[in-house]
Amino acid sequence: MAKQRRMSAEDLYRFEISTGARLSPDGQQSVFSLQRVERESQKKYSNLWLVSSQGGPPRQFTYGDQVDTQPGWSPDGRQIAFLSNRKNEKQFQLYLIPVDGGEARPLTDLKGEFGAFEWSPDGRQLVFNFRKTDQAELEREKDEQKKKLGVVERHITRLVYKADGSGFLPQERWRLWSVTIQNGRAKQLTEGDVYDEHSPHWSPDGQQIVFISNRSEDPDRTWDQDDLFLIPAGGGEMRRVETAPGPKEAPRFSPDGRWLAYYQSGGQHEVWRNRNLWVVPVKGEGEARNLTGGYDLQIGQETMNDIDKVQMMPPAWSPDSRRLSFQVSYHGDTLLQSIDLEGNDLQTLIGERGVVGDFSYDRDQSRLAYLHGQPDSLAQLWLCDIATGRTRKLTRFNQNIFRGVDLGELEEVWFKGPDGNDLQGWILKPPGFEPGQKYPSILEIHGGPMAQYGHYFMHEFYFLAANGYVVYFCNPRGGQGYGEAHTKAIYNDWGNGDYADLMAWVDLVQQKPYIDPARMGVTGGSYGGFMT
Template identity: 45%
Template sequence: MKKSRSNMPKTNRLITAEDLLKFKWVRAVALSPGESKIAYTLEWIDENKQKYWSNLWVVPTSGGAPRRFTTGKVKDRQPVWSPDGKFIAFVSHRDEEDGIYIIPADGGEARKLVSMNGTFGSLSWSPDGRRLLCAFRKNDPVPIGEDGKPDRKAAPVFRHITRLFYKLDGEGFLPKDGFHIWTFDTASGKGTQLTAGRYEELSPAFSPDGEWICFASNRQPDPDRESLRIDLWVIPSGGGRMRKVSTPPGPVWMPSWSPDGKKIAYIGHDRPDDSWGVANDHIWVAPVNGKGGAKDLTAGFDRPCNDSTICDMQEGHGIPAPVWSADGKRLYFMASDSGSTALYTVPSSGGKVSRILTRPGHLQRFSAAKGAKTAAFVFSDFSIPAEVFTLKLSEKPAQPRQITSISKEFLEGILLSRPEPASFKSFDGTPVQAWIMKPTHFKPGRKYPAILQIHGGPAVQYGISFFHEFQLLAARGYVIFFSNPRGGQGYGEAFAGAIVGDWGNIDYKDVMAGADELARKPFVDPKRVGVTGGSYGGFMTNWIVGHTNRFRAAVTGRSVVNQYSMSGSSDIGHEVYREMKATIWDDPDKLLRMSPISYVKNVKTPLLILHNEFDLRCPISQGEELFLALKMLKKKVEFVRFPEEPHGLSRHGRPDRRLARLGWMLKWFDRYLK
């Protein structure tokens, strides 16, 4: 008798590069006011078009089958529920324009409220449900083509630059105008622009009575030179004179009103001259009337109140606004610690910080309704790419419940390598957290080639999150070792700040201590070890091959090569001095001492350079300089360039180019390590 397809046993197979095309990712999550439903956006890859699309879905918090609310090849994002729970507003990019759409909570056709030539962000409803609030940035005028019609692909005749910060990786040249605050009538779509001018206004939020709007804005004489001096402001919700709320100098992000409207919580710190992410973002509360001053509620918590965990399943990091309890006595927020990002709480008067989500893993985004009894969140770990979970905030300990199983069926037939703890002590006794992954088809008694992975940043952390690249390398028979050396976040400010102005010293020693730990494993062949990393991890890869010959092969991606030239060409070049503690006009020698290009004569390790041609963070010229120098010196080097791709190719680049990148890495390591 022939077995039915549903009764056939599932075959376990190894993960492939092409499996990347089958993943689906939860990108945004929003809990309904009655806490009975969760809206989320689900992103997927169109293999034929080589593009990403995202649609709106809704699932009951009690569990059950998710329901697709929008269809088609669109880019839906930022879902927000109306106060009465009857509608969902969201932003979507359709017909070459960003727009705001509203759809009934029971489903139906989405109604376009407004669309404009620009970008919408920070969408929210007014308390009475009659207005939608957002930040909007209009694009520059589109050039007119030969046919007399706007040509979005045509370049302008010239670009007149007057600002330091005029380009951004992933976006290109920035529009002349910045983000400003708008409200839109939810019935008519009529818009009202509340702010304008040379300054930007970000993260607007309605007060509980709907009379005021708070927002963050840097209004220094030159915001680009003092980019972390961001202040907290309020303005009447109908427009009018704005007023600054007293906060210490430093950044203000994601403001959130208290239930009684007397206080505003925000994420930030009081170090306006901080280097690249060393100062911990903390949870602050400021009285709206300015009396008493702002207070750091998490002053004794030596961890960043944000998502510092990186993976190749998402681009960027979510930083939700702090959420108030119904009685205003507690605040809920995310924070990163020792390889996990989780949900935490602190009394609104200050006090002990408590971790609510104790399950190790990667909290990527979270949402709580007014009253904050339940949290809905997007969660990942070593075996889960991204799923929707919930937990009761009052439970001790809280028990997370998985609501969606988007990747379950797809991953059930694939064998995965399970990372194991492999922490070690560095040269000076400092503990360094690390993990090791054995080959998927590991057999005791054999020795395997290994690859040492180095994260970017540097002020981020590897963590307990799904990593397709690592799983792919393990499936191809490699041992994978990844760690969090000093310079990374999640282990305290002293740990993160240890390399400021001194790249290539302590961090290099930590990485090499990790290499020693890897080589001691009985299943690792110490003569067949490779090294790779991207961005700052690429810098460290370049630095390593210029200072030791112990690795058989290396792959460097979108890397820092020359601190001198990068400070004049990167989109954040004007901020390099804050991290390096040197400028090209005051101390060029220090920049060159911290530049791998200065040590290319020492390189003997075969090096593959991967770089993206539209990378504005670590410009393509960085890769070009390294390739030219090594080629002139007759070293073993090859250079692969990815057209049109920004810095984040490995996380959200064009799918076929992501596959090509993985293919080149595999070919290089297979050539020299097998």
């Protein structure tokens, strides 16, 4: 057997990353976006791929040096809508492509930023949220002199005017739009200068659209006052759905049209609370109910990695409107679980060690496709037969890389914190580890702090291990995946209980016979940088 090499920085150019996996309505195939890096230009490109549910190699569906992303099947399974920047690197548009062959055609010709989109139940329209480019920016693009001068002034009118990764925010707000499939006619459904609208979703009969918006007097100041709203599919007067106060995400109609399911993270000013799954009657004949509040679980995806952003998926209703499935972040894993409409009978659908990302069902929920990543591999697409519970791996991207690399040995450790609290950590030993040798070590501290390290690939950790370091990391108080008390422990008190947990972890690792106490380092990003 050939000697295995170690993980390198060059491997970042080699990884292919799967995102946006969606199972076709008939369950026969899945579409996903596969990202690659062009080493020479340092640019990231992605194309759409298809893979059969019967097995066999996946096949590339779109080609070219562009970004094709967020694929979504039409209800009849004959077309795929997706976002692409193939005509303008700086401007995405919605495109349609027939599944049985043919060229992709642009559906929109708008200037601005696209968010989520969704097919109407009859397949005749898409709804999406969109933020137009500011008029001043459009004028600069047309006038060479103005373009040369650039931005000469900024008129700040809001409390939140900048964002990490975006810089100065535009004056325009996120709005709801629809576009007709047949002729590409786009229509703006909502207006205003103060509010944003997010997460649009069609009612089963196609007559209404539910969305989330913060309609308080100053949404930037009272950022956690989200509400659910209903608006006619063609636009018009909106109606607020009565719910408990707090940040909300991902509303979804039940198939029978009677209920709205959504995620809510605690109440106002209670950021430490778990994200829970709620339901509320559409017609207002009852109060909103928290289905998962009694289980002390963090609903959604919080497990960190440094290669791709694993998506938090909306709740998925069963065809009979009696159950919901959703991700759960728990003890370093992201699971897929389900619960009934009364908040009982919590079941684990996908519970293997690792992280469940994008998941989707076929029309009758006999099959489930999902992305699943583990500590020693990037996410691959899997298929689950719901009746038997049997799973099968459909893709094997990057397997040649991982087969040829010695990652070292990863050990999971549960230990007691300074207050008798249970904590979970991991120790990664370098490749070729020799028990009698003394090694330098690095403590990694995650950002957030409301997140968790866990059973998912971290290139940085394996790269450091490849260079002879013992890398160790844990989930101190303040993170998620261990209950509300664990998260609340540092609320308005950063650098106290969390620091004590980290130092208890350092003390434990320092006692290992292979640790050199004179060569112990620490690093972290964001909140992890603060703790460093």
